[in-house]
Amino acid sequence: xLTISVNGKMREVNSSQDTPLLYVLRDELDVASPQFxxxxxxxxxxxVLLDGQEVRSCIVSVSQAAGKEVVTIEGLPERWAKxxxxxxxxTTALLHPVQEAWIEQQVPQCGFCQSGxxxxxxxxxxxxxKPTVDEIKAAFTTSGPSPxxxxxxxxxxxxxxxxxxSILMTKGEA
Amino acid sequence: MExxxxxxxxxxxxxxxxxxxxxxxxxxxxxGFGLLRGGVARAAVRADGNAFDxxxxxxxxxxRPDNTVLYRTGKSDFxxxxxxxxxxQIIADELDVxxxxxxxxxxxxxxxxxxxxxxxxxxxxxxxxxxxAAAYTRQALMQLASQHLGVxxxxxxxxxxxxxxxxxxxxxxxxxxxxxxxxSIPVTGDLTSIxxxxxxxxxxxxxxxEMKVVGKSYKNSNISSKVMAEEIWVTNVKLPNMQHGRVVxxxxxxxxxxxxxxxxRTKFPNxxxxxxxxxxxxxxxTEWEAVMASWQVAGTTKWTEWKGLPGKDKxxxxxxxxxxxxxxxxxxxxxxxxxxxxxxxxxxxxxxxTYRLPYWKHAPIGPTLAVADYKVDGSVTVHTHTQNAQALRxxxxxxxxxxxxxxxxxxxxxxxxxxxxxxxxxxxxxxxxILSKELGKPVRVQWMRNDEMQWSTQSPxxxxxxxxxxxxxxxxxxxxxxxxxxxxxxxxxxGAVIAGLPTMDAPSEKGRILNSISNGASDIxxxxxxANLDERAHGTYQIGQKSSPMAIGLRDHSMRTPGQFQQNFxxxxxxxxxxxxxxxxxxxxxxxxxxxxxxxxxxKRLKQESAWETRPTPAPKATGSSTGVVRGHGVxxxxxxxxxxxxxxxxxxxxxxxxVKVDKYTIVVDPGIVVNPEQLKRQVEGGAMMGLSIALHxxxxxxxxxxxxxxxxxxxxLTMAEIPEFKVVLLHNPEVGTMGQGSEAANALGxxxxxxxxxxxxxxxxxxxxxxxxxxxxxxxxxxxxxNKVPPxxxxxxxxxxxxxxxxxxxxx
Numbered sequence: 001x002l003t004i005s006v007n008g009k010m011r012e013v014n015s016s017q018d019t020p021l022l023y024v025l026r027d028e029l030d031v032a033s034p035q036f037x038x039x040x041x042x043x044x045x046x047x048v049l050l051d052g053q054e055v056r057s058c059i060v061s062v063s064q065a066a067g068k069e070v071v072t073i074e075g076l077p078e079r080w081a082k083x084x085x086x087x088x089x090x091t092t093a094l095l096h097p098v099q100e101a102w103i104e105q106q107v108p109q110c111g112f113c114q115s116g117x118x119x120x121x122x123x124x125x126x127x128x129x130k131p132t133v134d135e136i137k138a139a140f141t142t143s144g145p146s147p148x149x150x151x152x153x154x155x156x157x158x159x160x161x162x163x164x165x166s167i168l169m170t171k172g173e174a
Numbered sequence: 175m176e177x178x179x180x181x182x183x184x185x186x187x188x189x190x191x192x193x194x195x196x197x198x199x200x201x202x203x204x205x206g207f208g209l210l211r212g213g214v215a216r217a218a219v220r221a222d223g224n225a226f227d228x229x230x231x232x233x234x235x236x237x238r239p240d241n242t243v244l245y246r247t248g249k250s251d252f253x254x255x256x257x258x259x260x261x262x263q264i265i266a267d268e269l270d271v272x273x274x275x276x277x278x279x280x281x282x283x284x285x286x287x288x289x290x291x292x293x294x295x296x297x298x299x300x301x302x303x304x305x306x307a308a309a310y311t312r313q314a315l316m317q318l319a320s321q322h323l324g325v326x327x328x329x330x331x332x333x334x335x336x337x338x339x340x341x342x343x344x345x346x347x348x349x350x351x352x353x354x355x356x357x358s359i360p361v362t363g364d365l366t367s368i369x370x371x372x373x374x375x376x377x378x379x380x381x382x383x384e385m386k387v388v389g390k391s392y393k394n395s396n397i398s399s400k401v402m403a404e405e406i407w408v409t410n411v412k413l414p415n416m417q418h419g420r421v422v423x424x425x426x427x428x429x430x431x432x433x434x435x436x437x438x439r440t441k442f443p444n445x446x447x448x449x450x451x452x453x454x455x456x457x458x459x460t461e462w463e464a465v466m467a468s469w470q471v472a473g474t475t476k477w478t479e480w481k482g483l484p485g486k487d488k489x490x491x492x493x494x495x496x497x498x499x500x501x502x503x504x505x506x507x508x509x510x511x512x513x514x515x516x517x518x519x520x521x522x523x524x525x526x527x528t529y530r531l532p533y534w535k536h537a538p539i540g541p542t543l544a545v546a547d548y549k550v551d552g553s554v555t556v557h558t559h560t561q562n563a564q565a566l567r568x569x570x571x572x573x574x575x576x577x578x579x580x581x582x583x584x585x586x587x588x589x590x591x592x593x594x595x596x597x598x599x600x601x602x603x604x605x606x607x608i609l610s611k612e613l614g615k616p617v618r619v620q621w622m623r624n625d626e627m628q629w630s631t632q633s634p635x636x637x638x639x640x641x642x643x644x645x646x647x648x649x650x651x652x653x654x655x656x657x658x659x660x661x662x663x664x665x666x667x668x669g670a671v672i673a674g675l676p677t678m679d680a681p682s683e684k685g686r687i688l689n690s691i692s693n694g695a696s697d698i699x700x701x702x703x704x705a706n707l708d709e710r711a712h713g714t715y716q717i718g719q720k721s722s723p724m725a726i727g728l729r730d731h732s733m734r735t736p737g738q739f740q741q742n743f744x745x746x747x748x749x750x751x752x753x754x755x756x757x758x759x760x761x762x763x764x765x766x767x768x769x770x771x772x773x774x775x776x777x778k779r780l781k782q783e784s785a786w787e788t789r790p791t792p793a794p795k796a797t798g799s800s801t802g803v804v805r806g807h808g809v810x811x812x813x814x815x816x817x818x819x820x821x822x823x824x825x826x827x828x829x830x831x832x833x834v835k836v837d838k839y840t841i842v843v844d845p846g847i848v849v850n851p852e853q854l855k856r857q858v859e860g861g862a863m864m865g866l867s868i869a870l871h872x873x874x875x876x877x878x879x880x881x882x883x884x885x886x887x888x889x890x891x892l893t894m895a896e897i898p899e900f901k902v903v904l905l906h907n908p909e910v911g912t913m914g915q916g917s918e919a920a921n922a923l924g925x926x927x928x929x930x931x932x933x934x935x936x937x938x939x940x941x942x943x944x945x946x947x948x949x950x951x952x953x954x955x956x957x958x959x960x961x962n963k964v965p966p967x968x969x970x971x972x973x974x975x976x977x978x979x980x981x982x983x984x985x986x987x
Contacts, residue, residue, distance in 0.1 A: 038623040042886040109253030110590030111400040141895035153863025155894040
């Protein structure tokens, strides 16, 4: 049996070690925000953070996640709370600024790709708090194994939301 | 009690208000439809797959004693957000309550929602129903208030859920408290048809000037629940004992099964192989085992050979020369007039051109998925993501040879698929039902990415021949167009077809609205000064449908603006070419040929908002052989379901490579009443970006046997790096009512503007999309006499300007 850390909690896994992390999260651990899109790392619908780096959970086996920290959008509020020394998100209605921005800017349409989009945005903003529009476009297009695809065409809204989240996250900083 | 009930039976503009009794706690006013028209047929599945309801659905609107409101709709959400925003706003205004008072939206389950119908044209088609339901309800509440307050109804007024009159007041909630009230409103139509039920009668509606909630940018509650990971997606549905199914689809679009592959039981001990007719599938308790077992079985399953398709490179030749265009009647444009042929003969300058549009996939990011739970009593519940739950219910009942009351369809959030399931199914639903019935357990079927690309329906291929004659003043004297497109609405359930089970008839000349092979003149003519106009639309069978031993071939289905995109592109591109013949500015050329004031307003505003430089097209320095970058601008216009659109864009073209970059995009839209500006703006942006994707990239590759796209590399779509500077201008026009059409028309509008901008930049007409570099290069290099013959003949997507993608194979896992 394998134990992996998901959104700050240690979870025991019964699935075979070669099972893609995506199926383990969704089917066994009921962490359902990453979606199956292609199974080929070509779309980004299944993205999660693995030790802070965006990976495609459809091609990462669960054994590769052992000893590392898996974060999905369910875990973003707590991640933000820890980073900012705020009271635990479990006892407050806290949202990660990326989530706040996604709501404020009314980004999702069908929303199927948006969990992966928010994961990508979080990865970007943690390393680059004030990205330019070109840096945002590059992050979602060329930085990973494939572009993050949205069929509803919400790319414009995503750019605006990342900029909005950047403002929220850098508030009060020089 | 009897007397009281009688006393409270009242006629409300043709609806019937009754008090069913008193209750100790709670109380509601429920607005449903009664059997006023009498004789509702029950549980009979008709030959075309449609049926009246078996068990009466629930109410449209419920007024609760705490003064909150619940509303139900048979429509679902496919990312438009309309049922959570615009519908709520329209109901709030018509009912005279606040937006926040409508606390609950129940949608698209066949056992709990009224009206049915497809999720399309939500505002234009759907607004009359919800407005009338709310208007009847408000009148019924005023009726109750009149009795309660002892004030004549005509002396009452309503504000934010309270009725005032004679110096007294009572809230809606107080009026229903402790009572069980039913308002039965008159309806007509067919619950499981593509259009569903329509509310009849004429309750008094509020004028636009009295609307307070409509017109404001309320947020979509469904977005919050998705962002906070609280949404229940169809992908999350889990049932006790549920098995994971994967289908091994046939080797070609015309193959029968020879022999199902042997399942390796040592590797997949918990998997079962299932065969029904030509349908091969595996089911397993875990998803990964099902996936791997399906790959193993697929590798050894044998299919009959079939080569009945022309292949992509010969598709347009095949369509023109080998398709039977006499099988369906020719449809004529509604505005046809004069004698276009005679006008053409007398014209000094003429344009004769052929325009081509390929097959596109709906290409949802998530493949089709359904969970079916077939019970021993012969009932089945299907959990899925569909645009028309009632129609799917009718189709499943037909496949099982059972009555409608045995089938329930539950709808959840899922990956948008843009029209593919407006007739009921998206692909996996029937397969899940077949497997669940055979296995006696709930089965979840999710297609893999290759199934999604190769076995789903697509938007049909099309071409158009245009002839335009100009008079001595450079005005259009005559316009003739022939549109050619195969049947575009094949709603047969593919699993049922493969398994040999009953499903609706394939498209044919005998077909009706959902399975006709006729084409219609669906792009409304806009340029009313043209005296001689002849528009004709020709339909035929789908390619491969008749030659496939399985009657499959390339199945088509409506996508966003079915038929209209395919007719608007040739018309608008030809208009820009005609402007060039007249040495005119293409935007002013359109204004000069228009009479409709709404169109003229949109185009004039477009000129201003896009900072349009008025000059003849092509650009003075246009060239298709420069070594640098050339720039141009283009324009297009469209009328769809009462909404007027104008689009202008600017492009940069690199003639050496054929690369096209769209720099700036401006859309002006007059949709009548703008119900929710922010939501409409987002819908227009999204639709336009998908349209840009179609204009630049999309084309379904196929050989003589099958669709050869398998993934996002072989069917590329737009990426974020390609988005242009974008501007949407909303023209609120309350006098004309609510027309809607946010993302659909925005999707169709842009391709001709982009193509005409490339023409403007290079002087070479772009008569087909997608504008992939290799195609653009070919069109730039074509001699003028060959412009109509440029063959669409390359299969590999070798656009070096597109971001590189390195894709690990599944075996890397």
